[in-house]
Amino acid sequence: MKLILLSGGSGKRLWPLSNDARSKQFLKVLQDKQNENISMVQRVWKQLNEVGLSSSTYIATSKTQVETLYNQLGAEVNLVVEPARRDTFPAIALAASYLFSIEQVDLDEVVAVLPVDPFVHESFFHKITELERVIQLSQADLALIGVKPTYPSSKYGYIVPKVDSEEIFYSTVSHFKEKPNEKEAEKLIYKNALWNCGVFGFKLGYLINLLISKGLPTDYNELINNYNDLPKNSFDYEVVENTKKIVSVEYDGYWKDLGTWNTLTEEMNTSIIGKGIMSEDTKDTHVLNELDIPIACLGVSNLVVAASPDGILVSQKTASPRIKEIIGGFNERPMYEERRWGWYKVMDYCKTDLNEEILTKKVCITTGSNLSYHYHEHRDETWSIIKGEGFIALNDKILPINKGDTFRIPAGTFHAIKASQEIQMIEIQSGPCVIEEDINRLEINWSNIEKKITLV
Amino acid sequence: MKLILLSGGSGKRLWPLSNDARSKQFLKVLQDKQNENISMVQRVWKQLNEVGLSSSTYIATSKTQVETLYNQLGAEVNLVVEPARRDTFPAIALAASYLFSIEQVDLDEVVAVLPVDPFVHESFFHKITELERVIQLSQADLALIGVKPTYPSSKYGYIVPKVDSEEIFYSTVSHFKEKPNEKEAEKLIYKNALWNCGVFGFKLGYLINLLISKGLPTDYNELINNYNDLPKNSFDYEVVENTKKIVSVEYDGYWKDLGTWNTLTEEMNTSIIGKGIMSEDTKDTHVLNELDIPIACLGVSNLVVAASPDGILVSQKTASPRIKEIIGGFNERPMYEERRWGWYKVMDYCKTDLNEEILTKKVCITTGSNLSYHYHEHRDETWSIIKGEGFIALNDKILPINKGDTFRIPAGTFHAIKASQEIQMIEIQSGPCVIEEDINRLEINWSNIEKKITLV
Numbered sequence: 017m018k019l020i021l022l023s024g025g026s027g028k029r030l031w032p033l034s035n036d037a038r039s040k041q042f043l044k045v046l047q048d049k050q051n052e053n054i055s056m057v058q059r060v061w062k063q064l065n066e067v068g069l070s071s072s073t074y075i076a077t078s079k080t081q082v083e084t085l086y087n088q089l090g091a092e093v094n095l096v097v098e099p100a101r102r103d104t105f106p107a108i109a110l111a112a113s114y115l116f117s118i119e120q121v122d123l124d125e126v127v128a129v130l131p132v133d134p135f136v137h138e139s140f141f142h143k144i145t146e147l148e149r150v151i152q153l154s155q156a157d158l159a160l161i162g163v164k165p166t167y168p169s170s171k172y173g174y175i176v177p178k179v180d181s182e183e184i185f186y187s188t189v190s191h192f193k194e195k196p197n198e199k200e201a202e203k204l205i206y207k208n209a210l211w212n213c214g215v216f217g218f219k220l221g222y223l224i225n226l227l228i229s230k231g232l233p234t235d236y237n238e239l240i241n242n243y244n245d246l247p248k249n250s251f252d253y254e255v256v257e258n259t260k261k262i263v264s265v266e267y268d269g270y271w272k273d274l275g276t277w278n279t280l281t282e283e284m285n286t287s288i289i290g291k292g293i294m295s296e297d298t299k300d301t302h303v304l305n306e307l308d309i310p311i312a313c314l315g316v317s318n319l320v321v322a323a324s325p326d327g328i329l330v331s332q333k334t335a336s337p338r339i340k341e342i343i344g345g346f347n348e349r350p351m352y353e354e355r356r357w358g359w360y361k362v363m364d365y366c367k368t369d370l371n372e373e374i375l376t377k378k379v380c381i382t383t384g385s386n387l388s389y390h391y392h393e394h395r396d397e398t399w400s401i402i403k404g405e406g407f408i409a410l411n412d413k414i415l416p417i418n419k420g421d422t423f424r425i426p427a428g429t430f431h432a433i434k435a436s437q438e439i440q441m442i443e444i445q446s447g448p449c450v451i452e453e454d455i456n457r458l459e460i461n462w463s464n465i466e467k468k469i470t471l472v
Numbered sequence: 473m474k475l476i477l478l479s480g481g482s483g484k485r486l487w488p489l490s491n492d493a494r495s496k497q498f499l500k501v502l503q504d505k506q507n508e509n510i511s512m513v514q515r516v517w518k519q520l521n522e523v524g525l526s527s528s529t530y531i532a533t534s535k536t537q538v539e540t541l542y543n544q545l546g547a548e549v550n551l552v553v554e555p556a557r558r559d560t561f562p563a564i565a566l567a568a569s570y571l572f573s574i575e576q577v578d579l580d581e582v583v584a585v586l587p588v589d590p591f592v593h594e595s596f597f598h599k600i601t602e603l604e605r606v607i608q609l610s611q612a613d614l615a616l617i618g619v620k621p622t623y624p625s626s627k628y629g630y631i632v633p634k635v636d637s638e639e640i641f642y643s644t645v646s647h648f649k650e651k652p653n654e655k656e657a658e659k660l661i662y663k664n665a666l667w668n669c670g671v672f673g674f675k676l677g678y679l680i681n682l683l684i685s686k687g688l689p690t691d692y693n694e695l696i697n698n699y700n701d702l703p704k705n706s707f708d709y710e711v712v713e714n715t716k717k718i719v720s721v722e723y724d725g726y727w728k729d730l731g732t733w734n735t736l737t738e739e740m741n742t743s744i745i746g747k748g749i750m751s752e753d754t755k756d757t758h759v760l761n762e763l764d765i766p767i768a769c770l771g772v773s774n775l776v777v778a779a780s781p782d783g784i785l786v787s788q789k790t791a792s793p794r795i796k797e798i799i800g801g802f803n804e805r806p807m808y809e810e811r812r813w814g815w816y817k818v819m820d821y822c823k824t825d826l827n828e829e830i831l832t833k834k835v836c837i838t839t840g841s842n843l844s845y846h847y848h849e850h851r852d853e854t855w856s857i858i859k860g861e862g863f864i865a866l867n868d869k870i871l872p873i874n875k876g877d878t879f880r881i882p883a884g885t886f887h888a889i890k891a892s893q894e895i896q897m898i899e900i901q902s903g904p905c906v907i908e909e910d911i912n913r914l915e916i917n918w919s920n921i922e923k924k925i926t927l928v
Contacts, residue, residue: 031768032765032768293798293799294798295791295794295797295798297791305784307784308820308821309488309781309782309783309784309807310783310784311783311784311785311786312487312488312783312784312785312786312787312795312798312799313786313787313798314785314786314787314788314791314792314794314795314797314798315787315788315790315791315792315794316775316786316787316788316791319772319786321784321786323784325765326765327765327766327767327768328761328763328765328766328767328768328777328779328784329767329768329770330767330768330769330770330772330775330777330786331768331769331770331771331772332770332771332772334771335751335753335770335771335772336770336771338751338770338771339768339770341751341770342749342750342751342768342769342770343749343768351765363819363820363832363834364764364819364834364898365764366858366859366896368858368859368875369859369893372875374858374859376819376834376858376898378819378820378832396876398856398876398878400854400856400878400898400900402822402824402830402832402900402902403822403824403825403830419824419828419902420852420854420880420902422854422856422878422880424876424878437825440822442820442832442856442898442900444856444858444898446858446875446876
């Protein structure tokens with residue numbers, strides 16, 4: 017059996033901690049058994065490790081998440097990287113073609129697709145392994161996992177079983193009902209409907225045949241080259257709606273979607289993450305602070321206060337699902353990002369009278385890591401090293417660097433930096449347009465950079 | 473008649489906007505008639521201008537406030553600067569000696585001392601001018617202004633008149649009662665007691681004679697040199713308690729102490745200062761944001777949310793007077809300061825493995841201004857100019873500077889900078905101990921700096 021975890025896109029429902037560059041699954045807002053802060057992805061990965069499934073797991077993701085995933089889960093995690101964001105059908109199709117043509121997985125092997133961040137008990141993953149037997153038993157094309165509803169929620173999708181479904185290990189699915197009102201939900205629960213938790217199980221052959229029937233390539237490299245031809249559609253609409261035999265398995269354990277501040281804070285073991293203090297009469301309030309300055313709460317109750325370099329949210333917990341209402345107007349660049357080589361944080365942005373943009377960042381390159389050998393077309397940079405040791409590549413020279421050194425890097429200059437001891441520096445970018453996309457990379461690997469420069 | 477405004481010390485009751493370097497009177501949280509944000513000091517100064525009293529006014533202050541006062545009120549304001557912070561008696565004595573020995577004010581002239589930031593109607597200042605006549609009429613040593621109480625407050629001090637006080641323009645004071653409980657306050661109001669609003673009127677000669685009787689110098693320069701001999705005591709304890717004949721005048725107009733967030737926000741004409749947004753169902757909430765990032769309020773009510781580079785406060789308005797309870801533990805350096813030459817903001821602070829401190833600031837020098845010619849003993853600095861034009865003095869050289877230039881200034885190097893066009897720069901300080909106090913100034917005036925260097 018293989019698992020495909022879908023690492024979904026950006027979302028602002030957990031603004032200001034989540035943004036276009038940081039999806040909610042990467043926020044370190046949960047706590048492990050040692051009370052260390054971990055992200056939703058890290059929590060799921062620990063669980064997969066514990067049930068022995070992590071080595072059979074592939075994460076379907078986009079380019080923008082690769083560095084964060086390696087950073088949070090380690091370099092040995094299997095990634096299938098979309099060349100562009102489309103939707104869940106293309107992402108799952110690509111992962112299936114990877115299993116088929118690169119990993120040469122047998123067409124009879126069962127594959128389970130699931131979100132990267134379900135907040136569940138470990139037994140959820142045992143239930144997933146049962147899908148293998150259920151698919152063999154039922155001969156269904158698709159097997160889903162449904163969660164036994166705990167209340168008539170109007171927020172979830174429901175899997176409705178056939179009335180005459182009499183199997184023991186699974187039910188045959190009649191149809192789906194998305195977000196019914198409360199009254200409908202009550203009726204559905206009476207009919208043994210389950211909350212759909214977004215897990216799809218199928219034999220690899222089912223999806224490969226589907227690709228063939230749609231005239232799409234089954235070879236991974238071919239599919240990646242024709243990725244734009246894939247329908248920009250969800251797996252639910254493209255596949256599930258057109259599948260005849262679907263069964264579902266009931267998971268009767270803890271399951272929660274931590275998609276909003278009120279649901280997330282219910283699962284936090286601590287009321288303050290980061291610098292913060294609360295008066296004794298502050299009640300049922302959570303502070304999540306990624307800034308260097310303290311947050312003080314005085315006499316408040318039922319609030320979530322979240323702060324990051326992107327902004328500060330002060331929300332009544334019950335109001336927090338409505339966050340998109342008010343932050344629509346904020347459309348600024350991400351102010352903090354984790355990368356393969358470390359992290360950066362934007363300290364300041366301003367414009368000169370000549371309409372030139374100035375962006376000041378603090379950049380950290382972890383011990384042993386390096387920035388790629390690259391140049392920018394439209395900006396100059398000044399690097400001031402405040403900490404650490406290493407080497408800088410500037411066009412055809414490699415120089416040792418130390419704390420206190422400053423380097424001016426005009427537009428067009430190839431440059432790279434390697435930290436032999438963790439480096440922190442202040443980077444000042446200036447130019448008519450300072451955007452992350454203005455980067456031309458020649459080489460990422462430091463020893464190759466050294467070779468190239470030595471040859472010059 | 474002369475006025476002495478007491479510009480009081482630091483306070484944290486309006487944290488995080490007020491701090492050791494920024495007293496509450498300097499926060500631009502009020503609005504003038506054009507809806508521009510102004511500080512309490514600026515509001516009072518406008519009122520004094522309008523009633524024609526500003527040129528007769530002297531501000532008694534400490535060194536740390538000089539630059540801010542010039543910056544907010546203009547260079548023509550009269551300041552009497554204490555050599556060290558002691559208490560209100562020494563501050564008033566110093567100002568009196570200044571009027572006597574430097575300004576040669578007649579000993580019969582009436583002086584009124586008042587706080588720098590009363591939130592009052594203009595008629596309050598007309599009432600102050602009445603003190604002159606009242607002192608002549610009553611032959612009292614001290615004349616106070618009392619505000620007619622609007623409710624039996626337990627927060628204020630009360631001026632209690634003599635029972636047989638039958639004058640028309642003033643009352644003879646029997647005694648004072650500090651912060652009575654509500655029941656006592658009711659009784660005091662019944663006896664025509666007034667709230668004491670901290671105004672003291674007296675003939676200059678009264679105070680000068682008092683200095684003589686205490687064996688203290690009456691000459692300003694002598695007093696400043698012996699400032700440490702002055703009793704560290706308040707004017708109330710040192711003078712008022714020992715004065716026999718005190719009268720009071722009633723001011724029957726608007727008067728308020730904007731000392732806490734709840735009282736202050738009641739006087740704001742706008743609910744958001746700085747970057748912020750509120751959902752439609754947010755009620756009776758004020759946002760004061762000095763940060764560059766937005767604050768979003770969602771579904772909350774009766775909150776004050778205040779943010780500065782020092783921290784973020786989220787407080788129920790009624791709880792805000794208790795702020796000192798929770799911020800006692802925060803004892804960090806001020807993160808933003810206004811100066812004679814512009815302003816700076818701390819962007820980042822960290823330590824290296826070798827326990828060296830690194831402080832990164834954004835510094836703005838306004839057009840025409842300059843930093844003094846100075847050096848630091850314990851820190852190196854790197855200046856990266858991101859905006860503007862001007863000149864830098866480095867030891868015995870003056871060089872023109874432009875955007876993009878970077879200067880390394882090792883400890884011990886004399887340096888100064890002058891902005892011909894507003895300069896903004898990123899300053900990185902590094903050393904075993906980076907504190908504001910590590911500064912040795914040789915000269916402040918730029919043309920003198922030029923002369924000195926040309927002579928070398």
